Amino acid sequence: MKLHLQHIFTSICVALVAGHAVGDDNLSCKDWERQALLKIKQGLIDDYSHLSSWGNAEDKKNCCKWRGVSCSNQTGHVTSLDLRGTCTPFDTSYLPLRGNISSSLLELKHLNYLDLSCNDFGRNRVPEFIGSLVDLRYLNLTYAGYVGTVPDQLGNLTNLQYLDLRSNYHLDAKSLEWLSHLSLLRYLDLSEMDLSKATDWLQAIFKLPLLIELHLSSCQLVPPPLLLPLTNSTLKSLAVIDLSANYLTSSSLYYWLFNISSTLVKVELSVNNLQGPIPGDFGNMKFLQYLGLGANIFEGGVPNPFGNLSRLQYLDLSLNELNQDLPTIVRNLSGPVQKSLVYLDFGWNRKITGLLPDVTGFSSLRFLNLRDNKLSGSIPKSYGQLPVLFALDLGWNQIEGPVPDFTSSLSLKELYLQGNKLNGTSLGTSIAGLSSLLVLDVSTNSLDGVVSEADMSKLSRLLYLDLSSNSLSLEFSSEWVPPFQLDVIRLGGCKLQSHFPRWLQTQTNVSMIDISHAGILDTIPDWFWDHSHRIEHLNLSHNQIYGILPDLSSKFSEVFASIYLGFNNFSGPIPLFPSNLTALDLSKNSFSGPVSFLCNPTPFLTYLDLSDNLLSGELPDCWKSFGKLSILNMGNNNLSGKVPISMGSLSAVETIHLRNNHLVGKLPKSLKNCTKLTFIDLGQNRLTGKIPAWIGNKLSDLVFLSLSSNEFYGNIPLNICRLARMQILDLSLNNISGNIPECLGNFTAMASEESSSLTITHSFDSYFYPYFDTALLVWKGREFEYKNTLGLVKSIDLSSNKLVGEIPFTLPSLAGLVALNLSRNNLSGLISPNMGRLGSLNFLDLSRNGLSGGIPIALSQLSHLGVLDLSYNFLSGRIPESNHLLTFEASSFAGNAGLCGRPLPRSCPGDDVPGGGDNTGNHDGEDKLIDTGFYVSLGVGIIVGFWGFCGSLILSSSWRYAFFKPVNSIEDWLYVRIATTWARLWR
Template sequence: MALCSFERLLVSFLVLVVVCAKAGLGTTVGCVERERQALLRFKHGLVDDYGILSSWDTRDCCQWRGVQCSNQSGHIILLHLPAHWSENTDDYQSLRGEISPSLLELEHLTHLDLSFNDFGRRPIPPFLASLTKIQHLSLSNANFSGRLPSQLGNLSNLLSLDLNLNFNLHSGNLEWLSHLTSLRHLDLNFVDLSKAIHWSQAINKLPSLIHLNLQYCSLPPLTTPSLSPVNSSAPLAFLDLHFNDLTSSIFPWLFNFATTLVHLDLSWNDHLNGSIPDAFGNMISLTYLDISHNQLQGSIPDIFGNMASLERLDLSVNKLKGEIPKSLSNLCRLQGLSLSHNNLSGQLPQDLLACANDTLEILYLSGNQLTGSVPDLTGFSSLQALELDQNQINGTLPTSIGQLTKLQVLDIGSNSLQGAISEAHLHHLSQLYYLDLSSNSLTFNMSSEWVPPFQLNSLILTSCQLGPRFPSWLRTQKQLESLDISNSNISDVIPGWFWNLTSRIQAFNISNNQITGTLPNVSSKFDHSIYIDMSSNYLEGSIPQLPSNLAWLDLSNNKFSGSITLLCTVANSYLVYLDLSNNLLSGELANCWPQWKRLTVLNLENNQFSGKIPKSFGSLQSIQTLHLRNNNLIGELPSSLKKCKSLRFIDLAKNRFSGKIPTWIGRNLPNLMVLNLQSNKFSGSISLEICQLKKIQILDLSSNNMSGTIPRCLSNFTGMTKNGTLTLTVAYSYSFYNSFMSFSPKSYDDRELVKWKGREFEFKNTLGLVKCIDFSSNKLTGEIPKEVTDLLKLVSLNFSRNNLTGLIPTTIGQLKSLEVLDLSQNQLIGEIPSSLSEIDRLSNLDLSNNNLSGKIPRGTQLQSFNASAYEGNPTLCGLPLLKKCLEDKAEGAPNASSYEDDIQQDGNDMWFYVSIALGFIVGFWGVCGTLLLNNSWRYAYFRFLNKIKDWLYVTTTINMARLRRSLQS
């Protein structure tokens, strides 16, 4: 019996082994054929440029790249085909095409990842919502477009959904999300949700949501913000809402997750304003809080000191003010603090974050108004980045800074530091790669044998005292990518070893020194696109052969001479900025402009160039600024320039250009804001097409041979009817990257010489506010068009030295912004309009040498000018001229010269009338009073009067009788 039992046990064991063996063999047999065929049809709809699916030709699809099958059933459960980055091609190796409905055969699929492929801006296929067992769906950065299919709400088993970086997807309603009750991870970055006004309610209905990414979604503000949080059971821990259109109405909704949130990013919401709510103090689980780049105001609340778990706090780029609160010293776990670019003031606390001296890695306080000295940070053993630049910090730099052995970034530029920098300041900073001590009053005292312990990527020492020699320790820095030692009192020849530093360098600036000598051939010295600024020195000789990958070159304000033909060796499309102004360069302009497709700023003014503008200038289709002032250029303007439709600024003054001003300037250059053709030989009339320059702000055609009348359509210059910005900024794209400074668009603030009050002034920081028209010193005839008075923001108007006739427009007083008005040396007639006296800003006026007549209007403004502003008008009268007007003489109108006499005369008249009154009183009462008081005198007086009366009667009667007799005879 025992044997039988044993045999039965052995048989059972063998059966089990066979079953297990068969099961094991089943995993190697291959996938389900129906699913294999589905994958092949899926492959057929794709374009595989890189052979990603080259393994999809064997029998067992479970062995194919990106495919995973179930060990138990053999069904495909995972399809993982994201594109991958190739260092060889410097690009993603991806699939293209469309997603085949054959994927519906993969009924057991739980994981689908097709991210970073290219599906040609097709919509996300709604049939994917039929894969009901899907738990993880990633279609990020796969070039889908169109409306987000609401059918995705059918994927009730979904744990994670990633549709990030599909820039053309949009959704006006997220209600479908409420059905994804198992969803833990949701990433909709860059999906346009600007019309999803009830997005927060949809999020509230996801009870399992832990991680939510809604960056760059144009999220609208909450339409019905409540005063108290909305109930939600979601255990949300990670929330990123940066770069949206949120307002402060988001705060009550956020505080619903106060006890669960660990990571919160609200940065770059431009409408998020007001003060920081105290309710943040209840978010005790937060380890990461970023509310930077907003419009937050008020002071930094003390409640942050209660958030003991905080490791990163970023409040930078807001409008916060006041002092840094002492409560921040309670944050003992803090690793990073950024309060940069606010309006914080007060003393920089010397014990700031002392509690976090073992953990603090990043401290950014730049761009405020903090005062005091640099604190002693000796105990901050973990500190890696310290930025205190652009404040009002004074004193000296403590040598204890040299004890921060992990420091990688040190930026204390643009402060009021003084004193010397010695080797002790930098002795132990072996990990330092970014150093900025610029714009202080610091002097470097290093021995010629000193070897720094670091290898810097960026060194910025603008306005530090390094000279008179190039610092010898600089030659040890082999990893430099950017170098700025401008305005550092160097009066030396560039040493040969300097050019050996340039193998990695992408930007260097040695401008505003007293550097002498010539430049060697540097065409092979730079491996990357390069920014070079050597302006404002004493460099001389010819411009050498330059690197072919040059992106920015400024050699202005030197003594370079000869031609610029070697510039043609810069045969690339990287060059965006070229400034060779204020040198001694000569010859014709090189004819290699077509190779610089991205050139945006070209400045060749104040040289000795001759010849014509090459027709190839028309290939500069990105150019915005063209300065050719003060050369010897001749000929007509080439019509090819009309292709340069991006031009905003043209200065061709003080050359010998001739011919008519082309009509295509108005028709083809719609963005033009400055046109200066002063002091050339242009002739002909001013065409009506010039009025199509609606954005023009400075128009100078002075000192030419222009004839004809001034167009009446000047009122089309709408750029002169609106307020301007301070600067005329030219934006351009310049690819500059190193390990600390990432790529960003650059800009250039243009500058221009403008005739102002009889002299030329250079405007830069306020150039955008200058609105002027100058047609002076030509042969223009006809009347001043009254339409010019519609240019309400005009600041300077000069029509002098022409042959203009007629009246000054009576509406001239509309130009309330006018500061300069010169109409002198014409043939204008009539009276000066009274409205001219209403322009309060007028500070320079010249109406001399015309035929103006009548009285100068009374008003403080017009009488304040010197008489020379009105001289040469024979029939003009009134102050400040000495010539009185007739009505002033007739009316006895007082004038300035007789003012004191008038006062004296008024005094004499007053005493005269007083004397008459006194005489009358004395005479009356002296005679009549006596008669009233004395009776005998009164009787005698009246008898005497009676005798006189009788005598007059008798005498008159006799004489009348004699007269009658004489007449009768």
Template sequence: MGKFSVLVMVLAILCLLSREFACNGDTHLAGCSESDRKALIDFKNGLNDPENRLSSWRGSDCCDWRGVGCDNSTGAVIAIDLHNPHPYNSDSLSRYGFWNLSGEINPALLRLKSLRNLDLSFNTFPEIPIPEFFGSLKELRYLNLSKAGFNGVIPTNLGNLSRLQYLDVSSELFSLTVDNLQWVAGLGNLRNLAMKHVDLSMVGSDWIRVLNRLPFLTELDLSGCSLSGFVPFTGSVNFTSLSVVDLSFNSLNSKFPDWLVNITSLVSLDLGENSLHERIPLGISELPNLRYLNLEGNYNLTADCSQLFWGSWRRIEVLNLDNNRVHGKLPDSIGNMTSLVDFNMFSNNIEGGIPSSISSLCKLSNFDLAGNNLTGSLPEFLEGTKNCISRSPLPNLMFMRLSPIPASLGRLSLLRELGLGGNELNGTLPDTLGQFSKLVIFDVSNNNLMGNVSESHFSKLSNLKFLHLSSNSLVLNVSSNWVPPFQVRNLDMGSCQLGPSFPAWLTTQKEIMYLDFSNASISGAIPNWFWDLSSNLSLLNVSHNLLQGQLPNPFKVAPFADVDFSSNLLQGPIPLPAVEIELLDLSDNQFSGPIPANFGEAMPNLIFLSLSGNHIKGEIATSIGYMVALSALDLSRNNLMGSIPSSLGNCSFLKVLDLGSNNLSGVIPWSLGQLKQLQTLHLNDNKFSGDIPLSLQNCSSLETIDLGNNKLSGIIPSWIGENFAALRILRLRSNSFSGRLPSQLTNLSSLQVLDLAENNLIGSIPDSLASLKAMAKIQNVNQYLLYGNYRGRYYEESLVVSVAGQPLKYTKFLSLVTCIDLSSNNLSGEFPEAIMQLLGLMFLNLSVNHISGHIPKGIGDLSELSSLDVSNNQLSGGIPPSMSSLSFLSYLNLSNNNFSGMIPSYGQMATFAESAFSGNPFLCVFPLRINCKGGNSDTGSPAEDTDKDERGNDFIDQWFYLSVGLGFAAGILVPYVVIAIKNPWSDAYFGFVDRIIGMPLWMRNNRDIHRRNERRRR
């Protein structure tokens, strides 16, 4: 080769290199033009540069300026990169906020005729629109305005940038919007389009067709864009190059977009946190390049495991199907997914065992199958893993939540995060866990584990930071001088046996921030050394132990901590924390003395406060009204006196106010009407007087009003029935209310408990009771009534209901209770026929009134009725035969009325004693062996005259006892026959019986026999 040829080649290489360097802004051969330099200076003059990032923008050659790139051959400015090198986020704001450029974008940029790349991302331009003139920068190939502070509508003339290949206009908090997306079709050369968090709610459903006109599109990010509705698409797919699609965190409500499985170039697909439903297409597993698939949080996507894992999945690395409806058993073919790193199928319906072929997944890092229906064991799987480790070590096997725990688990020597919580694991923890020297997180909480946990379980866990053993039956068996090898941050050992003394090894834990020793069988005083480490605790829970003595005042915890000392034997005055906290529960102890006057001032940001069940006396501290963030306030079951301070009306976020069972007096303050978020109000068992304040009608969110056992008077306000659409419980018993029952009460469609007993009410019971919709249907779905929930701590609603003359407290099953108690008033008129439409009614008490007329024949329709008391009224006529069909009726009192005729002597009626019918002189009471005189058309059974001979009387006695026996047998056998025919009814039948206090002995015995027989049969 001649010298000339070599020279030409060298020049050519230098030319290529010079162009590459010019694009990177590293070097150049020609200086920039004066016009470009002046344009840049004008652009700089419009910017605010607090950190002087553009200090290099001086001199004649702008190609040497920071963030400026030039064409090497012409010197023309082709790139401006002024992105914030420290992108804004919540963590970096205080440190790097000063790096942000702001100010105005000068149209001088239009004079840069060769500008190809423009990056202004992660700055804070002062909420100005994206400049319209950007659409005239015709040479642009790259435009990045991501999170740069712009707002308003994205200009449609950006569609004029026909050479653009990369466009990122992602925004913060929907600050940018798009009215329609048609202009994007003009970007025919676009490869990357990112519009994350841009508001696209107005673009309609045609956005897919618009994007399909971009044949070179490779990456698409429309996550969090408020896209909604269906994902329609018909016609041929033009996305021949599409590799990355992110449509997560929208509101897409359609079946899985089938057209996606035709895009063979897909590498990453994210459709998580939408509302997709129906079947996951089978072809998804055959996409040859797919490495990342996220479908979590759609909740209604379905797939059968045997079909879902039928394909190859050869290159898949991340598979996230959390919170869907995947079902069936994991097939052995899952072992073919040899590239798998993260496998997440939390909260689905997967059943059966874990196939041993998983041992082939040597790259596995995260394996999460919590919240499924897995059964079986793991020994084969872990045996295979041993071979896998020798071939290719597992770096991080994270959150393995499987069942049960095998002793061979210790073979996973590189394990860092092990999460087995929230399953139904049983058995013991293997000692081999102590060999996991790299373990950081260990979670087996909320299982059925039992047995001892010894020092060997932790022998080499020097890196452990999160230890969660709560809600098991484990016993910690370590020596008194044990020094753990770890320094944990979170220590959760609730419901484990740690006592009887306070664990001394806790003195070694200097980094602990989260401590839960609840229900841990610890007794005695809290040692003084504990308060030396408690100042770091953001959560301290030692509830449900037998701790004694006094707490230091003030006690030490971390600022804004959650503190729970409830259900112990602690004494002394109420302590205050040394710093502000957000949750304080001292309930069910033996604290005494008054509430400190500065209580609210010491904890102005407290959100949850419970001091119930102590010996606190004195008045309610006015300063509690300073706790403006308070959500739940429970001071019940103490010895408080005086009036309710009006300052409580300042707690505008209050959802729970329970002052019941104290000695409070005075009127209910008008200021309580300011608590518009209040959901449950208990002022029961005090000495309040006066009327119900009119202002209380403003508390329209109320679900419980319990003012029982006070000295309130006046009429029951009609607005109670007009303003509380969500009211479940209205309890005004044992007061001095007078007047008539307001007919508006029947507007309370959510009402399940109406207790107005022991007042001075007059008039008749309105027929509109049939409008109480919640009582007209059977309540067979139990809902815990929890209020003021804060970080998993809540106030649990409870109520005392009078049943069979006895007060019964309902808590767990309160949502199933339906009750009407109007007893001990001066009500008159006839027995209300409307009650027969309340088919879900369980307890009915109309006793001690002046009600007349007949019990309606349709009373047998009240199939859920468990207690009926109409004693001490003026009822007459016969006892309806349909009452014999009330199979759940366990308490009946018809005494002291004017009933006549024969008592139905079969079915459930045959189980009640004489006292249920006493005081009705015209009844034929066979248990008393009193013969009936005359006929009785109500029962349909002939009466016998007293002049019958002895043989005739013997016949009557024999007939009676035969009928009683047959009725009694029918009452038992008929439900049994029904349950035997349809087994699922068994659980429903006896589950309902379980929640009826006072269930007859024969029913309990038969239930237990049935359950034993069922277990044997299965």
């Protein structure tokens, strides 16, 4: 973007250095100034020979010809000293000077230009004597490695017009009162200086009437006074203001900002705490060309006055909370601004809705970002016809339909459509003619069809290709030579045919390759490893690649490399890998042999997954070289021996999986040094000893702990109750004895019914991929692997031990508990009615203990309960007749001789006699004197009367005739009486 500021500061710099070049070759510099320069050289460490010309034979006397030195063409005095180094790690043309600047600098009394930027002055303080160079008009100390408080003596430089102190190690200022003396200042940059204590920063700025550019980014500014006096001369020349990354609020900023707005060309307020609607007053800044409001808390949409900003070229409203629909936003930007806008960014608002509107009216638009919102509908054809569009980002919305034809967008260089619902088979033809395209990302959609060689034949400048997570088929012949040289190749999930893609042999500049989930059934050819010297990230996982890996220690990038070969069919021993490895995943293969390769130092390794192989032998005791390791998974192998003591050196480790091996012995005390551990799975080994108390004392961040299926004994240490973040505790299948600690109710995370995340996730220094922990948990009598929902599980499993005593009364306080398994122990006592408070409980197994008493009716309140096992205890009484408890099978209550009632086949006493219902079921208004005993007596009397009287009627026909004649008259009455009595008995 071409701003008028370029012309402004070009003229400033020209004025500052005018006359520096020597006009007469015979004019020599002053002797005392030459001596001063040589003393300055002595105080510096010149590793890269920048000052080699100072004092050499050819120009020994004429210092005006020394590198970085300029003199007046009238007097010969040194007026300019330019010792700037390099500011970027990739620029090797200038490299930094080190050491200190000598006070001999003061001998250069006519110096008006001093540039010491981009050097390393050893974290020393800014020299106070610089404040004595009163002729200075230009001072640049940016990226110079200075620390401490900026000296007030800089306020003596009253001729200064340009001051840049940005980006040092840690500069601060308690006050900026000294700044107010620099009344000629036009350019000021104090970015990244700590001004949190300089409450007078704005007052000092207001005393700089000629100031044109102001940069105070990342200065921890305190909010300015709400009502600061303004004068007609206040900042009347200010064109650029950058207050980004200071977390300023709107109430204290807008008042003075909109009162100095008449000359503003650039306003950068990103990364603050500005909130509420976007003020329409920005629309009154008639010279405004650049407006940065990203990363704030703005709501609503774009005000109507923005449409009148006829010079606005750059508008950034990303990372806010705008919720206006996009068609309305575009409508509010209609008018003169449509013709001027070059850069338009509404990305990452996440609440902007609506269909994609027509944007052809924005004829100058080169960059359009609408990423990560809630846009829907299809992409209009007009988006493929914007004449000067450089970059289009519609990623991570809800856009459907096919990819439109972009072949008319000949200037398009970056196209991001990932994370939508795009479908259809037209991708190949839609992008076929984009000869300027550098980046193509259509990943994570529903695209299918074929991408052919012809579709890619004109993409000669393509550097970044991401077609992953679609159903695309890439039909490239083995002889195809692509027209491009890719840097990033991401084709995970695409169909690449069964053979290893031979066209990759032509790509010699690749830094990243992901062809996972691609259906490859082949070996890796040797040429691939020979072309791996630039690869920083390789993902060939989830294929059917087989064979034996060669020695890779001399392959891959010289910077860092991450390698993912999991879920394949590799076999043989694990080879040596390069020492600069940051991530290695060889899981779910058939690698065999020892893991001694680990003792080849890999100090940058953060992620190591060797799980689910056939590895054997002992764990090596050389973990001291893995200081950055965060993820360690060696589960499901045949590893033996003890857990090495040196594993306690893994100070950065967050998760350790050693499950299902043959490890023996006690846990080493050194593991208490792994204080960042959140996940430990040592289940299914033969570890022994008591559960260490230091687990609770030192590993306070633990979320998951499994020591199941080992040989631990002794009591559960009370210290384990300190693990407030614990969500899953599995100590099952050991020889643990004693009582269950009452303090288990202190597991704060289990007391909450909500979970912070679906998964248990770890970040590590690798390329794109977080690590999701997995765990095997017993559920409904079977083992299930949990990964995508592991973060929702809150479980305690103490089953199959030798625990005694009662179930702790504190356990019902764990309202978020999903599974509780205390089966196969020697627990006694009653089941507390408070168990009904475990509202999230889905799995409850208390079987095979010595519990007694009745089943509390409160268990029927557990509406989420899907698995219940109370079998083989000493429970008694009636099973509560709740609809929920009756859904469980009889096996859930079997082995309790005293239990009765459904669903058991054993009835409770009285259930087989009419009227045997529970007398607690009487309803209001019924005669409560008529109880069960009454109806039993009535039954006995009926039987005796029947055989004493009615039997005679059967034997004598005359009696029978005489009796039934009057009985017929009361037949109806008797029928009604019996029916009503039976109904009452049924109730």
